[in-house]
Amino acid sequence: MSRERMVAIVGHNLRLAAADPGPAVAMTIMPLFMITFLQGMGRAALEADGRTDVSGAEQVVPGMAVLFSLFGVVYLGIAFYQEHGWGTWERLRMSPASTTEILIGKLLPPATVIFTQTAVLFGLGALLFGLDIEGSLVALLAVMVASTVMLVAVSMAAIAMFRSINQLSAGTNVGAMLFGGLGGTLAPVDTLPGWAQTLAPISPAHWAMQGYTAVILDGGGLADVAGPIAVLLCVSLTAAVLSAWRFRLAEPKDWT
Amino acid sequence: MLSLTNLHKSFGDHHVLDGVNLDIAAGEITALLGSNGAGKTTLVSVATGISPLDDGHVKVDGRDPIANRSARSAIGVAPQTLGIYPTVTVAQNLHFYGRLAGLGRRSRHAAIDDLANRMDLQELLSTRAGLLSGGQQRRLHTAMAMIGQPRVLFLDEPTVGADVTSRSQILAAVRRVADEGCAVCYTTHYLPEIVELNATVAVLTGGVIRHRGTINELAAATNTPRHDLDTLFEALVADHDSTEVAHVA
Numbered sequence: 001m002s003r004e005r006m007v008a009i010v011g012h013n014l015r016l017a018a019a020d021p022g023p024a025v026a027m028t029i030m031p032l033f034m035i036t037f038l039q040g041m042g043r044a045a046l047e048a049d050g051r052t053d054v055s056g057a058e059q060v061v062p063g064m065a066v067l068f069s070l071f072g073v074v075y076l077g078i079a080f081y082q083e084h085g086w087g088t089w090e091r092l093r094m095s096p097a098s099t100t101e102i103l104i105g106k107l108l109p110p111a112t113v114i115f116t117q118t119a120v121l122f123g124l125g126a127l128l129f130g131l132d133i134e135g136s137l138v139a140l141l142a143v144m145v146a147s148t149v150m151l152v153a154v155s156m157a158a159i160a161m162f163r164s165i166n167q168l169s170a171g172t173n174v175g176a177m178l179f180g181g182l183g184g185t186l187a188p189v190d191t192l193p194g195w196a197q198t199l200a201p202i203s204p205a206h207w208a209m210q211g212y213t214a215v216i217l218d219g220g221g222l223a224d225v226a227g228p229i230a231v232l233l234c235v236s237l238t239a240a241v242l243s244a245w246r247f248r249l250a251e252p253k254d255w256t
Numbered sequence: 257m258l259s260l261t262n263l264h265k266s267f268g269d270h271h272v273l274d275g276v277n278l279d280i281a282a283g284e285i286t287a288l289l290g291s292n293g294a295g296k297t298t299l300v301s302v303a304t305g306i307s308p309l310d311d312g313h314v315k316v317d318g319r320d321p322i323a324n325r326s327a328r329s330a331i332g333v334a335p336q337t338l339g340i341y342p343t344v345t346v347a348q349n350l351h352f353y354g355r356l357a358g359l360g361r362r363s364r365h366a367a368i369d370d371l372a373n374r375m376d377l378q379e380l381l382s383t384r385a386g387l388l389s390g391g392q393q394r395r396l397h398t399a400m401a402m403i404g405q406p407r408v409l410f411l412d413e414p415t416v417g418a419d420v421t422s423r424s425q426i427l428a429a430v431r432r433v434a435d436e437g438c439a440v441c442y443t444t445h446y447l448p449e450i451v452e453l454n455a456t457v458a459v460l461t462g463g464v465i466r467h468r469g470t471i472n473e474l475a476a477a478t479n480t481p482r483h484d485l486d487t488l489f490e491a492l493v494a495d496h497d498s499t500e501v502a503h504v505a
Contacts (some may be wrong), residue, residue, distance in 0.1 A: 002326075004355065004358070005356055005358075008352060008355035008356055009356075012341075012344075012348070012352045012355075015344050015348060016341065016343060016344060019343040019384075020343050086340065086342060087335070087337040087338050087340070088339045088340065088341055089339075090306060090335050091333065091335060091339040091353075091400070094305065094306050094328070094331070094333040094335070095328060095356045095357070096325050096326055096327075096328040096329045096356060096357065096358070097325075097356055098325055250307070
């Protein structure tokens with residue numbers, strides 16, 4: 001593996017992302033709108049759940065951060081499907097760059113953007129919406145990293161499965177709403193219908209929310225988020241195995 | 257410089273390449289001719305390692321670029337389909353492929369200046385590639401294949417859609433890299449380009465290289481006037497029932 005080539009691919013993909021910042025900006029602005037509109041509902045939901053002295057940001061900030069990071073699957077996908085649309089994927093494959101260099105080079109920039117988006121949301125949540133993080137910031141960071149790793153792995157599996165960006169987009173929208181809802185990003189799991197509470201643990205978003213809630217509301221540290229992080233990493237491993245089995249560099253993809 | 261030995265490639269029951277042998281020397285431009293569907297693009301795909309070979313060997317400067325990816329830095333490829341990054345500048349497109357080929361900063365800048373001059377792109381280096389005209393994009397597409405200063409260059413119909421000026425600039429740039437010692441495999445349907453490039457010819461038909469030589473040699477072998485390129489081409493691709501490969505070079 002050549003460090004120089006990987007740096008070149010990462011740098012180039014950062015330039016591509018910077019040249020078209022719309023999706024990244026939208027992914028940060030939209031959750032801010034949602035947080036504004038849903039904060040009151042979040043407070044009511046938390047109070048109904050027996051929590052006191054809450055602003056509602058403790059639910060909606062991590063909720064929207066997790067929900068919109070799920071939509072980030074499309075953002076990661078764009079980095080791949082766009083190359084097919086531009087005719088550059090074939091060129092890249094003909095270059096000296098190895099599969100590993102190409103994959104890391106293409107995944108790292110959007111993964112960094114998604115991680116940063118989550119960090120910005122927590123930061124603005126504290127500044128603008130009164131988000132008070134009771135527990136360890138290191139633990140919060142650990143959940144953010146595990147969530148991003150999970151998202152990258154799930155994205156790769158989705159990219160491996162879907163032939164076109166339209167299919168990926170449709171699949172992501174449905175999946176993000178379903179798993180985001182089940183995972184408690186829109187309302188605490190305790191307030192969901194019984195069947196949804198039963199199914200909640202199948203959603204990776206549930207474990208990300210468990211981790212964030214442990215830190216933000218319960219004042220937890222690293223030990224308290226170890227369980228959710230372990231589950232997120234197991235999901236990542238499963239998705240990585242699936243994508244390693246299914247992903248083919250030579251498989252054509254449609255940008256439309 | 258480039259040595260293709262006994263290349264086989266099938267799609268289902270269709271043997272597209274059925275034992276292709278082709279050597280291109282340093283400084284030689286070989287025009288790869290064949291009817292539509294003869295397998296020219298497939299040959300480029302397997303020789304550059306993006307499509308797996310069923311059998312055969314590819315050597316570039318004695319190294320196998322399929323088994324050894326780093327050997328691909330000696331290869332430049334401009335696929336048939338236009339492949340440029342439209343949202344970044346012309347210079348950024350060239351820098352990226354220069355870096356992938358392993359050029360350092362200084363040699364990359366020098367190579368970009370040189371290529372931009374040859375391809376008349378110097379005024380456009382800071383322009384977004386998506387804003388270029390069709391001909392300018394074709395020139396950039398070809399320049400991206402040359403930026404790594406390859407030892408072997410595959411150009412798959414590089415002048416398709418290019419205007420007269422762009423076409424001349426591309427041909428001049430191809431001639432110059434060959435003069436500098438690069439072996440060029442050039443697929444085309446525009447036969448006058450073969451003469452302009454002073455290229456040798458390899459005719460791919462029936463899954464093998466059926467004819468190999470200069471225009472003069474092939475015209476003599478087929479009793480065709482050398483200036484009547486269309487008739488010559490028809491004669492070369494028509495006798496694909498022949499079982500004997502005519503090596504006239």
